[in-house]
Amino acid sequence: MTAQKTALPAAQKRAPRILQNALVQWIGVAALVVALIVFPLVASPTLMNIGVFALIYALPAIGLSLLMGLAGQVSLGQASFFAISAYAHAMLITRTPIPEVLAAVLAVGVSMLIALLVGWPLLRLRGHFLALATLGLGFIVYIVARESDFTNRTLGISGIQRPEVFGMEIGNNGLFFYFVAPFVVIGLILALNLTRSRAGRALSAVNDSELAAESLGVGTYSLRLKVFVLSAAFAGLGGVFYAYHVRIVTPEIGEFHLSVEFLLMVVLGGLGSVWGAVAGSFIVELLRDGLRAIIPTIIPGATGEVQLIGYGLVLVLVIILLPGGFVGVVQIITRWVRRMLGKGPSTTARSAKLQGASDQTPTGAFSAAIAEEEAQRIDSAVEQAAANLPEMPTPVATGETVLRLEGLTKRYGGVVAVDNVTFDVPAGRITGLIGPNGAGKTTCFNMISGAIAPTSGTVSFLGREVQGRKPNVAASAGLTRTFQNLQVFGSTDVLGNVYMGRYRNGRAGVLRGMLGMQGAEQRRHRDVARDILDALNLGDVADLPAGDLPFGRQRMMEVCRALALEPTLLLLDEPMAGLSGAEREVLAELLRRLRDAGLTVLLVEHDVAQVMALADQVAVLDDGDLIAIGTPEEVQANPKVIAAYLGTEEDEAEQVLEGVAAVDAVRSDDPKEDDDA
Numbered sequence: 001m002t003a004q005k006t007a008l009p010a011a012q013k014r015a016p017r018i019l020q021n022a023l024v025q026w027i028g029v030a031a032l033v034v035a036l037i038v039f040p041l042v043a044s045p046t047l048m049n050i051g052v053f054a055l056i057y058a059l060p061a062i063g064l065s066l067l068m069g070l071a072g073q074v075s076l077g078q079a080s081f082f083a084i085s086a087y088a089h090a091m092l093i094t095r096t097p098i099p100e101v102l103a104a105v106l107a108v109g110v111s112m113l114i115a116l117l118v119g120w121p122l123l124r125l126r127g128h129f130l131a132l133a134t135l136g137l138g139f140i141v142y143i144v145a146r147e148s149d150f151t152n153r154t155l156g157i158s159g160i161q162r163p164e165v166f167g168m169e170i171g172n173n174g175l176f177f178y179f180v181a182p183f184v185v186i187g188l189i190l191a192l193n194l195t196r197s198r199a200g201r202a203l204s205a206v207n208d209s210e211l212a213a214e215s216l217g218v219g220t221y222s223l224r225l226k227v228f229v230l231s232a233a234f235a236g237l238g239g240v241f242y243a244y245h246v247r248i249v250t251p252e253i254g255e256f257h258l259s260v261e262f263l264l265m266v267v268l269g270g271l272g273s274v275w276g277a278v279a280g281s282f283i284v285e286l287l288r289d290g291l292r293a294i295i296p297t298i299i300p301g302a303t304g305e306v307q308l309i310g311y312g313l314v315l316v317l318v319i320i321l322l323p324g325g326f327v328g329v330v331q332i333i334t335r336w337v338r339r340m341l342g343k344g345p346s347t348t349a350r351s352a353k354l355q356g357a358s359d360q361t362p363t364g365a366f367s368a369a370i371a372e373e374e375a376q377r378i379d380s381a382v383e384q385a386a387a388n389l390p391e392m393p394t395p396v397a398t399g400e401t402v403l404r405l406e407g408l409t410k411r412y413g414g415v416v417a418v419d420n421v422t423f424d425v426p427a428g429r430i431t432g433l434i435g436p437n438g439a440g441k442t443t444c445f446n447m448i449s450g451a452i453a454p455t456s457g458t459v460s461f462l463g464r465e466v467q468g469r470k471p472n473v474a475a476s477a478g479l480t481r482t483f484q485n486l487q488v489f490g491s492t493d494v495l496g497n498v499y500m501g502r503y504r505n506g507r508a509g510v511l512r513g514m515l516g517m518q519g520a521e522q523r524r525h526r527d528v529a530r531d532i533l534d535a536l537n538l539g540d541v542a543d544l545p546a547g548d549l550p551f552g553r554q555r556m557m558e559v560c561r562a563l564a565l566e567p568t569l570l571l572l573d574e575p576m577a578g579l580s581g582a583e584r585e586v587l588a589e590l591l592r593r594l595r596d597a598g599l600t601v602l603l604v605e606h607d608v609a610q611v612m613a614l615a616d617q618v619a620v621l622d623d624g625d626l627i628a629i630g631t632p633e634e635v636q637a638n639p640k641v642i643a644a645y646l647g648t649e650e651d652e653a654e655q656v657l658e659g660v661a662a663v664d665a666v667r668s669d670d671p672k673e674d675d676d677a
């Protein structure tokens with residue numbers, strides 16, 4: 001790319017927000033530490049016992065909240081990993097001379113290994129297979145523990161001694177609370193880091209749109225598997241502490257109801273929030289034991305099942321009345337306080353931002369002065385955009401084949417959506433893919449990007465066959481796309497969406513994310529994402545929720561997101577739809593400049609005039625067949641193409657004619673030639 005990036009002070013603009021978020025988090029952690037220090041000093045022995053269990057259970061709850069909130073998967077067997085580790089640790093420390101720390105590491109490792117074996121085949125499948133499989137695992141663990149001599153059947157493993165720290169036995173509950181608390185705090189910090197990391201953001205994006213995330217290079221399966229194994233590690237650590245605290249491990253700890261309780265902790269705390277998991281573990285433990293004490297005073301003589309029913313009823317009521325859980329309540333209160341303090345954004349300012357500058361163009365701009373002003377505005381927008389876009393890598397020389405389709409076919413039962421399509425897409429050129437409605441353009445796009453597998457035929461990108469592979473395979477090699485039906489990451493803001501486009505350019509994995517060792521990388525990518533947004537006139541809405549943007553601006557945001565990947569081949573599926581006239585002009589000119597800088601574009605667009613004016617090569621599909629390919633002039637003169645458009649709707653035929661007029665106007669210097677044409 002010829003234009004150099006200007007050093008926009010993006011980091012400066014973003015810094016206060018990042019610092020604010022980090023500050024809020026550290027204040028929260030500090031408050032939790034203080035609360036955990038004070039709790040044993042003020043709690044009664046009963047409350048102390050509840051507190052220790054809540055802390056122990058907070059660990060599997062944190063793990064489950066990562067699995068549900070980040071990986072979008074439900075596990076009904078979190079208690080199994082808790083139990084496996086508790087048994088493993090109990091057996092290792094009572095039956096072998098292995099040092100206790102090593103025994104704990106091995107026990108957690110066993111839980112992680114089982115999770116890996118369970119998740120490996122299942123997480124490839126979409127749907128709730130993991131929930132069903134973990135439910136089954138729970139039953140297996142319980143039955144094996146109860147029936148096996150190895151686990152000492154119903155008697156369980158006893159004789160567990162509490163650990164010693166610096167020669168002092170952690171005998172009473174207060175000391176044990178202080179022993180477990182640092183692990184919960186560290187676990188919470190690691191989990192919080194993960195949610196904000198490259199991997200965490202990628203998983204959130206997967207929950208919003210798996211297809212869009214994969215098209216940006218996110219390997220959904222491996223990330224989900226890693227989070228599932230990590231979630232089992234949290235459960236395993238909880239199991240180790242449980243064994244120490246209760247001093248006996250019996251089959252009951254693997255029972256289904258404990259898995260449900262972990263689920264409740266996550267839901268009551270606030271689904272998708274790690275803080276919620278910690279709060280939820282205390283809420284559930286307090287509710288259970290609180291009700292156990294309260295119900296007999298309300299209903300004299302009530303025991304056992306009645307207490308359980310009362311507990312269940314209260315939980316159901318809490319979930320119905322507060323679906324956002326504890327964290328949801330905190331958010332409502334925070335928003336209310338901010339409104340009271342007048343800190344919320346004004347609605348007028350917000351909607352002005354959302355409208356965008358291009359939509360504020362005066363209507364009926366017929367006068368020469370206004371037309372001139374508009375042209376200048378478009379020119380300066382293009383210059384600004386060109387100056388701020390990242391470099392586009394060009395691994396192949398202009399004109400060489402970047403993408404080759406050979407015999408590409410897709411059948412849906414009796415419908416042949418794409419039939420034996422073969423053509424090449426040359427590097428550094430814009431190739432238009434047009435055709436009447438239902439011609440097979442989107443199906444073709446989906447097969448190229450990996451969204452669907454072809455029935456037969458091949459798709460070679462940079463000489464490597466990618467057909468039938470997941471979209472992240474092609475994306476990792478530099479092929480990405482936008483979508484006809486927008487695929488916005490609604491859980492984040494506009495900047496967060498474009499930042500996801502940088503995924504392929506990052507390196508940090510789950511471990512580095514948890515350890516918070518990717519700040520510099522994140523800042524660099526954020527700066528690039530902000531530059532791209534500024535370039536395409538979306539800088540002013542960078543911090544707004546992506547889903548709040550009007551349709552046209554969301555489409556522009558998707559283009560920004562795709563450009564952020566610095567692709568070699570960019571597939572644009574109807575990028576002009578929903579854009580204002582000025583936005584179309586800016587985008588068209590930008591695409592020309594990007595093409596001149598080496599970017600290869602494959603463009604599906606219903607605006608035939610734009611395609612003819614933009615493309616170097618046009619391929620025409622009709623009823624699944626490739627009926628023509630060539631320069632715009634060749635294609636327009638092809639009788640099959642005219643017949644295809646005329647053979648369908650009359651207005652489409654008019655579009656073709658408009659396309660002819662438009663391309664003549666753009667390409668011909670000689671007005672006389674227009675008349676001849």
Ligand SMILES: Nc1ncnc2c1ncn2[C@@H]1O[C@H](COP(=O)(O)OP(=O)(O)OP(=O)(O)O)[C@@H](O)[C@H]1O
Nearest residue numbers: 412415416417435436437438439440441442443444
């Ligand atoms: N999942 C599917 N199941 C069955 N038929 C399908 C499926 N997807 C597409 N088709 C059919 O395949 C053909 C090509 O559809 P496709 O969406 O690729 O066309 P298109 O050229 O993109 O159309 P448009 O311009 O209207 O978006 C159509 O007849 C369509 O009904």
